[in-house]
Amino acid sequence: MxxxxxxxxxxxxxxxxxxxxxxxxxxxxxxxxxxxxxxxxxxxxxxxxxxxxxxxxxxxxxxxxxxxxxxxxxDSPTALAPAMADGYDELLSRIDSAQSVSESMVKAFNDQTELLRTMDRQRGASALVDQMAGHLAALEEALTFAVLPSARRPVALELVGASTCAAWQAIDVGAVDRAWRHYELAKRAARDAEAPMHLAHATAEQAYVLMEAGRPALGADLVREAQRLLGRAGSPRLQAWLYAAEAELCAHADMPDDARRALDAAAAIIPSGPEDRDPDFPSVFLNSGHLARWRGHVLAMLGDGGAVNSLYDALALVDPTFVRAQAGLHIDLAHAHLARAEYEEAHSQVRQARLLANRTGSVRQRRRVDLLSAKL
Known part of the structure; x- marks a missing residue:
């Protein structure tokens, strides 16, 4: 206790x-x-x-x-849900309620996920735990008592999106066990919905839990498994996202050749134009500009000083309300300056990153900042 x-x-x-x-x-x-x-x-x-x-x-x-x-x-076990009342009335009431989930209700679930995702990007995950827990509980309740596929599939798809969002928030605050369980929930919901794109995305994102736990090579293998699950059924934007994720995991696993090959594969398949949200898969935000920023991050992790210019370009373009994204760019710039033995510039970037990470309460980013500080 x-x-x-x-x-x-x-x-x-x-x-x-x-x-x-x-x-x-x-x-x-x-x-x-x-x-x-x-x-x-x-x-x-x-x-x-x-x-x-x-x-x-x-x-x-x-x-x-x-x-x-x-x-x-x-430090207590998760409380068990209250037992259902004896008899069938309570069960049938819940089934009827789930069966009557309308398109407007599914849209309301989606709107809530989008709101929580936006708040997370702008303010960080620490303040959203209670809201996200309630949101997931409502979605799980609706899915648990939905009987037929026509009722289950739309709710399951919303649960995938909410669970992966909640998992990423858990990674950010250092709650890795909670993050892993949320990804497992997302994968179960994706299988329930028979949605290979959602399953591949949730599987690949789960690799980041392994990376944070110090097993990036195993995480890279999991991303490749996600690519296998998807095959050629996914949209080009999602396939590019998977290649970029593979590149990042390989960079952390000290596999530079694999990382660069994956970056090239992502660049070869990413759709052209400024549109960043996949119409076939709204959970993915990626265009050539985002991919350039991701490339800069990977190259910085590989100790490539040539990433500096592209990272400064990305920093100039990033939405100023996306505080965590800015912190990540400052961390990457510190890595890139360090690779060029530009210690004063690296110190400056670390200070900026620490200030922004403290604003969002990101345990993950503060850990990265501390590791960088130890090298300076």
Whole structure:
């Protein structure tokens, strides 16, 4: 008891004193009454040592600050869903409700996923855990009690998109177990919907969990498995995305030749023009400009100083509201400057990346920044 809070606090690189300050700042921003500084210090120590239970009021604050679920915060098993009432009435009620999911309801699910995806890009994942958990629960409920394929398929497709979005958010806050489980949910939903493009995309994205866990070579193999699953059935934009993902995993696995071949394959197949969203598969955003930025990232990971110019071009074009994307570009620029032994410029890029990563609460990006700082 208490290890959950301690684990997520240390994953963020925060001391107990820093956590107390963050609680106080959160309370001021949201006009919430909290205990005095001295009392909060005692609370945090007792929460982590299991001598005090985290109240619901403070749990809400801590979940928002740390980007975790209640079970992760309290280090408790996920609560089981309440048992159904005896008899068939409750079951039939749920089946009837799922059967009546209309096109407008499916659109509402999609709109909610899109909103959460946009908020994630602009603000980071930490503040969205509760909203995303509720959204996934509603989709799973609708799919669980949908009987016929005509009712199941549209809900399953929405669940794939929401689950992969939730998984990426979990990676960003360092909750890798949650991320892996979300991808498994997405893959099950894609199989239920008989949607090979969705299955391939979810499988390839899951490789990033392996990369963050220190197994990029295994992740590259998983991306290639996703390519095999897709075959020639996918859209060119999705196929280009898979090649680019393979290149990134290979770069992290120190397989430069494979990475460059995959980059060339992506460039050869990407559709021309500024359109970035795949009409056949809306979960993928990719055009030649995005691919150039991705190429710069891969080359930076390979220690190619020639990536500097293309990365600065990408930084000038990136949407300023996409804070996490900007942080990633600054990290890549630091890598590229370091490869050219331009240490002052690399230091400057690391400082910018750290500031932006702190704004979004990205554990993943802060880890990358710390690794870079150790090389400077």
């Amino acid at each position: 208490g290890t959950g809070l301690r684990n997520v606090r240390t994953a963020h690189g925060w001391s107990q004193e820093r956590l107390v300050r963050e609680i106080e700042q959160f309370a001021r921003r949201h006009v919430i009454d909290v205990a005095s500084t001295a009392s909060l210090r005692v609370y945090v120590s007792e929460w982590e040592n299991g001598r005090r239970t985290i109240s619901d009021r403070y749990a809400t604050i801590l979940r928002r600050l740390l980007g975790v679920t209640d079970a992760e915060l309290r």
